Amino acid sequence: MDFQLNARQQEFQLSARRFAQEELPEVARHCERTSEPVPDDVRRRMGELGFLGVNIPEEYGGVGAGKLDALLVLEEFAKISAAVAFPVFEANCGPAQTLLYFAPEWLKKQVLPKVCAGEMMVSVSMSEPDVGTAMTDLTTRAVIKDGRIIINGVKRWCSGAGHAQGYVLYCRLADKPGAAGVGAVYFEKDTPGVSFGKPEQFMGARGFHNAEIYLDDVEVPVENIIVPAGGLKNLMRSFNMERLGNATCSLGIAASALEVALRYTQERTQFGKPLVDFQAVQLRLAEMKMDVEASRLLIHRAAQNAEDGLPSLLDTSLAKCFANEAVRRVVTHGAQVMGACGYSTAYPMEQKMRDAWLWGIGGGHIDLQKVNITSELVGRRFSQR
Numbered sequence: 001m002d003f004q005l006n007a008r009q010q011e012f013q014l015s016a017r018r019f020a021q022e023e024l025p026e027v028a029r030h031c032e033r034t035s036e037p038v039p040d041d042v043r044r045r046m047g048e049l050g051f052l053g054v055n056i057p058e059e060y061g062g063v064g065a066g067k068l069d070a071l072l073v074l075e076e077f078a079k080i081s082a083a084v085a086f087p088v089f090e091a092n093c094g095p096a097q098t099l100l101y102f103a104p105e106w107l108k109k110q111v112l113p114k115v116c117a118g119e120m121m122v123s124v125s126m127s128e129p130d131v132g133t134a135m136t137d138l139t140t141r142a143v144i145k146d147g148r149i150i151i152n153g154v155k156r157w158c159s160g161a162g163h164a165q166g167y168v169l170y171c172r173l174a175d176k177p178g179a180a181g182v183g184a185v186y187f188e189k190d191t192p193g194v195s196f197g198k199p200e201q202f203m204g205a206r207g208f209h210n211a212e213i214y215l216d217d218v219e220v221p222v223e224n225i226i227v228p229a230g231g232l233k234n235l236m237r238s239f240n241m242e243r244l245g246n247a248t249c250s251l252g253i254a255a256s257a258l259e260v261a262l263r264y265t266q267e268r269t270q271f272g273k274p275l276v277d278f279q280a281v282q283l284r285l286a287e288m289k290m291d292v293e294a295s296r297l298l299i300h301r302a303a304q305n306a307e308d309g310l311p312s313l314l315d316t317s318l319a320k321c322f323a324n325e326a327v328r329r330v331v332t333h334g335a336q337v338m339g340a341c342g343y344s345t346a347y348p349m350e351q352k353m354r355d356a357w358l359w360g361i362g363g364g365h366i367d368l369q370k371v372n373i374t375s376e377l378v379g380r381r382f383s384q385r
């Protein structure tokens, strides 16, 4: 493995950093204050500058670069806030990648160029009121009849709900129990029968615009099938890229928390010397740095190993689980060394603490990643029943 970024990757990283630092802090404050998503004009600007769809081929409107390039961009955005990173996450790692790998050609040609240009967003809708981790138990039904699909069900926690134009819907596409019946369908928000609940109020991730989706006899053509029934394994393979994006958001928050803590502990003095001169503070900063660097290495290794395909389950679970747990440790140390200023909403650490918690829940929680890791170690899948 090459530990150096090549010239192109350094360029992506620098241009994303410059844009994020210059143009996104005010947007992040707006999202935090209002819980509204990144405004459409800002998302379009992200698209114009090539930050959306970094790893989507040029024929679909993307930049045609690699997975690591895409994650480098995402990390820089996540350093500002989870909300401003969200459109990049959805395009470079999330549902747009599921479309890229599995959707029929016409759908890719119709949707991906708009996603890359920032003209629209695509969300993923998997969770239901009674189905979180147990993806094989999905109840939302999509019945195929006379060349049409009729969808009925309730989805929950969907990020971007009502704001995104397109949705990758995980649902029961055949009358078979368990994974055999699960597939994915694409629908758009203005299709008759689609409606949305009130936005959820979360501890952090303000600006994700999460809500329930109600699907009441929603009709789409059969051509909107992304993955047919029995394709949950494929969906989960593309979801590994989403999980690397999730890990990268953890990394971005952790790296920026370290920067904030480093600055603060060198400026603030107690007993006539900077906080950083106290050994207890030094140890905390060192632990933060170890967590940031180890997260980054695991994520970059997973991305590099996957340049010609999708990330492996083991690489992904190691990176996601480690980065998700690491960011919680990092922000906890960060808040501690900043004293009351770590707890105050007037300083950036408390938002980072709230944003940090999400990633170990969403996209397959940390406990599931540990089950995956041990499954890979022993060479067999464990029954979850």
Ligand SMILES: Cc1cc2nc3c(=O)[nH]c(=O)nc-3n(C[C@H](O)[C@H](O)[C@H](O)COP(=O)(O)OP(=O)(O)OC[C@H]3O[C@@H](n4cnc5c(N)ncnc54)[C@H](O)[C@@H]3O)c2cc1C
Binding pocket: 123, 124, 125, 126, 127, 131, 132, 133, 134, 156, 157, 158, 159, 160, 202, 205, 208, 210, 358, 361, 362, 363, 364, 365, 367, 368, 371, 384
């Ligand atoms: C901010 C945010 C954004 C989200 N965005 C989306 C989105 O865009 N689209 C979408 O579909 N969903 C989204 N979700 C939902 C998210 O995917 C689910 O929260 C997640 O899959 C876990 O499901 P659950 O919350 O129902 O937890 P449950 O499945 O009820 O699990 C709760 C806990 O039980 C334990 N547990 C459960 N099952 C197992 C197991 N098999 N092995 C070991 N431990 C287990 C774990 O500790 C787990 O944390 C989002 C959630 C949040 C908080």
